[in-house]
Amino acid sequence: MKKLFLGIALLGFSSMFAQETEINITPDNSWFKAGVTAGIPVGDASDVASFNLGLDLRGQYLFNPNFAIGVASGYTHFFAKDGLDDFGIIPLAGFARYYFAPEGLFVGADLGYGFLTNVESNAGGLYVNPHIGYHNRDWNFYAFYQNTFAENDFDFQTVGVGATYNIRFN
Numbered sequence: 001m002k003k004l005f006l007g008i009a010l011l012g013f014s015s016m017f018a019q020e021t022e023i024n025i026t027p028d029n030s031w032f033k034a035g036v037t038a039g040i041p042v043g044d045a046s047d048v049a050s051f052n053l054g055l056d057l058r059g060q061y062l063f064n065p066n067f068a069i070g071v072a073s074g075y076t077h078f079f080a081k082d083g084l085d086d087f088g089i090i091p092l093a094g095f096a097r098y099y100f101a102p103e104g105l106f107v108g109a110d111l112g113y114g115f116l117t118n119v120e121s122n123a124g125g126l127y128v129n130p131h132i133g134y135h136n137r138d139w140n141f142y143a144f145y146q147n148t149f150a151e152n153d154f155d156f157q158t159v160g161v162g163a164t165y166n167i168r169f170n
């Protein structure tokens with residue numbers, strides 16, 4: 001059921017932004033974001049992990065000065081509690097962001113699939129990652145809540161902070 005929901009959501013997300021006009025990629029409207037995250041597991045994940053560190057990778061296209069879409073991936077490594085094995089999540093997601101001004105507050109969310117690593121009998125599940133933060137031309141600083149609704153009724157949740165650097169496409 002979760003996979004059906006994910007497929008419908010991604011189809012709706014992609015068709016919502018379909019255009020008949022040509023997209024012109026410039027350093028002012030498109031860039032690659034690379035950064036780090038740190039968080040504290042909550043919910044089910046807090047029973048098996050103490051904290052997590054991650055890598056955040058994104059490709060973004062700015063439709064206008066306020067609205068952007070893109071693709072997101074990376075890796076979140078959960079450091080397990082005593083006697084358990086570390087594990088991770090590799091997201092593959094689309095994202096949308098709304099920037100209130102050229103510099104300042106933004107809100108956004110990722111929606112996709114989170115692939116689990118080093119977890120037996122659980123491949124992953126629906127991945128959501130809402131975030132709020134501050135941005136300028138080069139940097140994004142944000143707080144996030146990440147949840148992977150994995151198989152076998154186990155949710156991998158974390159809250160944390162992140163920072164990414166904008167690398168302009170030429």
